[in-house]
Amino acid sequence: MASIISCHPYSSLFTSPLKQPIIHPKLSFSSHNNNAPIRLLQPLCCSQNPPPFQPRTKQENGLFSLKGCAISIALAVGLMTGVPALGWPGQANASNPALSDVSVLISGPPIKDPGVLLRNALPIDNKAIREVQKPLEDITDSLKIAGVKALDSVERNVRQASRTLKQGRTMIVSGLAKSKVDHGIELLNKLEAGMDELQQIVEDRNRDAVAPKQKELLNYVGGVEEDMVDGFPYEVPEEYQNMPLLKGRAAVDMKVKVKDNPNLDECIFHIVLDGYNAPVTAGNFVDLVERRFFDGMEIQRADGFVVQTGDPEGPAEGFVDPSTEKTRTIPLEIMVNGEKAPFYGATLEELGLYKAQTRLPFNAFGTMAMARDEFEDNSASSQVFWLLKESELTPSNANILDGRYAVFGYITENQDYLADLKVGDVIESIQVVSGLDNLVNPSYKIAG
Incomplete structure (x- = not known):
């Protein structure tokens, strides 16, 4: 099941750079919540009282010793105050070094505005x-x-x-x-x-x-x-060229019906999808939107860290293409600053790119990315999530999510209302409002 795993708040994070945090069985988030599939969803809302900014995420497989000491005290304070830890798929590779350098963690103030991030991400x-x-x-x-x-x-x-x-x-x-x-x-x-x-x-x-x-x-x-972008700037690898691809940008409005909230009835979240930096991931999503795959689907996870949706009813954990009767999966797709094309099929850790900065970072409240199986980089299909909070323990520009999950867009309007969503709230519709002409190989047209 595609998921994000939560670690026990008192996990041993500093024992060794080669040891991962201990996962507490009672506090780990399984792939199902009350026997319902976990899903990530992104909404647009209208509320009288915007929610306060969220608690925080955590970091990864142990901070390496001497450099980790510079921040270990701050981390320990967070742990003892009960700040939950957030782990991620790909966390079990015991040979992985931890975060690359303390200077990354304490570098200048991160950019958190989704509009700025999107402008800076243009090629x-x-x-x-x-x-x-x-x-x-x-x-x-x-x-x-x-x-x-x-x-x-x-x-x-x-x-x-x-x-x-x-x-x-x-x-x-x-x-x-x-x-x-x-x-x-x-x-x-x-x-x-x-x-x-x-x-x-x-x-x-x-x-x-x-x-x-x-x-x-x-x-x-x-x-x-x-208007400075002249065509699509690179070739997608041959093995993915026949998949739905977003060669440019598109925007969608997601309308969510909110239950049991006196301050919020209906939300519309405006989301910008960036196919310049994640053409396969964004193309897959737009194709599913045009199939009405998400319409009527419930929010399947809303735990204070993320909002998630996309796990269909039945045994399948992703989108089953009716033309093949098989689950359609997409590769992990990460664009790095200074590169002309994304990396596919591996996390930045696995590639040894510990200091690399992703072009679409998990900096903004409402960052949108693909969920996937814990140990399978290329297992993403239809489950998507939106990050709710940023943490001193997982600071923007230097967190464990970057380089491990494929970011492909940001909520640019009403993202603050994500925190009002609960499991069981319903996505009434997701509609493409611009950029549909940038989608190539649309499987929904082939399927009729």
Whole structure:
């Protein structure tokens, strides 16, 4: 059964770099909950009171001795306070070193905004547009300053972005794909006009209007950056070329009916799927969405760490393709920064890439990934999960999930409401709202 395993909070984590944490039989999450399949699901919701940010995840097979000592005290505090541990498939390889380096754990503040992560994950290399993007993103931090004083900082952000756009416009336009130049220039014109409008908002001292305008401008930036991608940037390995592939991006809206919650009745989660970095994984999901595979399916796991769905009724633990009458499985697919194509069929640990950073990290609340069997890297099929929490014990940019599970998207709207979902809540529908034309080899069409 595809699952994520929970370790006992007092597992021996520091005995040896070659020993894995002890799994407590009573606290391990089996693949079924009350005899129901475990599933991960992602919703979009409307609620009066957004849930607080979640507790935390844990780390993996023992932290290596001397370097682990630098963080062992902090970890021990977390363990003694009862912070649950989260283990993962692939954890049983006793020869695996643990996290690569303490410097990774304590490096600068991680990026947790799904929009930023998605923009940074695009396969482009245009310094000019990135220099426009950054000060606009920094407005989020500027708004953390109390009162109207924040607007002075916002004004500096806007001036920097506007100046950079004017100076780098020629370079930006030269980076647009030939077939998308007109659309890219249209977005640049809207971006330039929008920054003038944001400057006026700041001068009017209208703090409440800043964030909505910032979001609009960053949407323009993201659109320009997508217009820089000229076709699909690499060849998928031959053995996977006939599978459903998402060669680009798509977005879906997932509508969930919530039971027994006085503050929440129905949720719609907007999810962006990234086929540039996970074409097989994202293509498999979009194909299942078009088959209406998830419609009417219940949330099958909601334990404070993840929300999961995708395990169909019956003995099969994944999608059974009616054309073959066999469970369709997909390979583990991990894109690493600095690489031109994903790695397939192995975790980064198994590949010896202990310091590698994944292009789609488990940084954001509502990160979407495939569940799989514990010891089978290529066993994912239809069960998906959304990560609910980030932990001091499993920090963003340096956690055991990265490189072990295939991330293929993020919830970008209403992700905070994921924590309101419970086992038994029903996915009324998942619908593709954009990017369906990026799906190739759609098996649902072949099946009729």
